[in-house]
Amino acid sequence: MESIQAVKQRFGIIGNDPKLNRSIEKAIQVAPTDISVLVTGESGVGKESIPKIIHQLSHRKHGKYIAVNCGAIPEGTIDSELFGHEKGAFTGATQTREGYFEVADGGTIFLDEVGELPLTTQVRLLRVLENGEFIKVGSSKVQKTNVRIVAATNVNMFEAIKKEKFREDLYYRLSTIDIHLPPLRERKEDIHLLFRKFASDFALKYKMPTIKLTEEAVEVLLKNRWNGNIRQLRNAAEQISVLEQTRTINAATLKAYLPNHADNLPAVIKNSKSDSDFSSEREILYKVLFDMKSDLNDLKKLTMELMKNGTTNDVQKKNEGLIQKIYGDEEDEENYEETIEDLEVLSIPEKMSQLSDAIDESNDKYYFAEEVEEEETLSLHDKELELIKKSLERHQGKRKLAAAELGISERTLYRKIKQYDL
Numbered sequence: 001m002e003s004i005q006a007v008k009q010r011f012g013i014i015g016n017d018p019k020l021n022r023s024i025e026k027a028i029q030v031a032p033t034d035i036s037v038l039v040t041g042e043s044g045v046g047k048e049s050i051p052k053i054i055h056q057l058s059h060r061k062h063g064k065y066i067a068v069n070c071g072a073i074p075e076g077t078i079d080s081e082l083f084g085h086e087k088g089a090f091t092g093a094t095q096t097r098e099g100y101f102e103v104a105d106g107g108t109i110f111l112d113e114v115g116e117l118p119l120t121t122q123v124r125l126l127r128v129l130e131n132g133e134f135i136k137v138g139s140s141k142v143q144k145t146n147v148r149i150v151a152a153t154n155v156n157m158f159e160a161i162k163k164e165k166f167r168e169d170l171y172y173r174l175s176t177i178d179i180h181l182p183p184l185r186e187r188k189e190d191i192h193l194l195f196r197k198f199a200s201d202f203a204l205k206y207k208m209p210t211i212k213l214t215e216e217a218v219e220v221l222l223k224n225r226w227n228g229n230i231r232q233l234r235n236a237a238e239q240i241s242v243l244e245q246t247r248t249i250n251a252a253t254l255k256a257y258l259p260n261h262a263d264n265l266p267a268v269i270k271n272s273k274s275d276s277d278f279s280s281e282r283e284i285l286y287k288v289l290f291d292m293k294s295d296l297n298d299l300k301k302l303t304m305e306l307m308k309n310g311t312t313n314d315v316q317k318k319n320e321g322l323i324q325k326i327y328g329d330e331e332d333e334e335n336y337e338e339t340i341e342d343l344e345v346l347s348i349p350e351k352m353s354q355l356s357d358a359i360d361e362s363n364d365k366y367y368f369a370e371e372v373e374e375e376e377t378l379s380l381h382d383k384e385l386e387l388i389k390k391s392l393e394r395h396q397g398k399r400k401l402a403a404a405e406l407g408i409s410e411r412t413l414y415r416k417i418k419q420y421d422l
Contacts, residue, residue: 015190019182031057038174039152041181044229051110051150063107071113089138101145114151129173184229198237216251
C-alpha cells in the first residue's frame, strides 16, 4: 500500500492538513475493494482527485476510467448517455449507441455532481448499484455491467433528500464510504503553500519571474475566506502573475484581486427561507380561510340586521356597501349566481359565531353549521325573494325604482324576477 506522501506526489496534491491527509488515507484504504464511494465537499476543493486515486490503486487500473459531469448533461439525454439507446428509440436516434456503463465495463465511472441527476435516472442508477443490471433506452433487454461507481457532490444531500430531490435509498447505496474534503479556509497552513506552487507553475508557463508576497500580503491571503477554494486561489495567482509588472506583491495590490476580502467582516445574516421551503398549498389555504372569515362576518352582519325585523328600506340604507359587495356588479352576476346556488343554509347568528370562532382557532379544520329545526333556519333564497317582493309591491311593479332601492342593477332584478317566476 502506497504512503500518503507518495500518493500526493503522484497525483500532484499539495498540503499537509490533517483533514486532507485523512481523506487521502481513506481513499487508499478503500481502493482495493469494489465498494461505492461518495466524495463530498464544496465546489473547487479538488474532489476529482479522489476517484483518480481510487481507480489507479485498484485492480481496475487497467480498465477504463470515465468521468461524467451529471450537471452538464441535459435531462432528456442523460439516460441515453449513461445507459445507451437502441436505434429509433427517439427522434435523432439513427443508430444504436453504447452508454458509459457499457463502455466502462470492468473499469470505473466517476459521477461528478451526482446530486443533479433526475429522479428517473436515479432509479436506473440504483438498479446498477444493486445488481449490476441496466436497460438501454428503447430496449427491453437486460444487460450486465461490472463497473465501480465513485460519485461526488457539493450539495447537502440530507437537504436534497428532505426536499425529495434525491432518493434516500440511492444516497445510502452510494455513500458506503463517505470521503469529505475540507474547504480551503479550514486549511490555513496550506493556502500560502498552494499559492507559491501556482505562482511557480505560471512563471514557468508564461516564462516570467515568479511573484512573491510580502508578510502583510501573506496575512491578507490567509484571512480571505476563499469561497471558490483552490480554484479561486489558482485563478488569483494566475491573474497577478500575468498582470502585475512588479514581482513583489504587497497587501494593497493583493486585495485588488480578492473580491471576497470585504466579506470577511462579521455580518448580520437574515434568517430567511427560500420560496421552496414553504408549501404553496398551505399559503393558498390560509388565504382562502381568511377570505372566508371576512365573508362570513359580512353575511353575519347582514343576517343580524334582517333578524331584527328591520324594514327593507332601512336594511338597504344601512348596508348599501355590504349589499353591493355581496351582489357585485353586472359583470360579476354570473359568479354570484353560481355562488348563491352553492350556499344552501345560513344558520342563526349563534351558529355563525361558532363557525367564525372555529376558523380563528385553527386554519386546518373546517366547521359546518349543523342541521337545526326548520323554524331556526333562515334560507337566503327565501329572504331574497321576500325583499324583492316587498320592493316591487312598494313601487307598484316598477323595476327601475325597486332595483335602485335594493342596490342592484335593473338587469339583475329582471333576471331574479324571471328566476323566481314573480
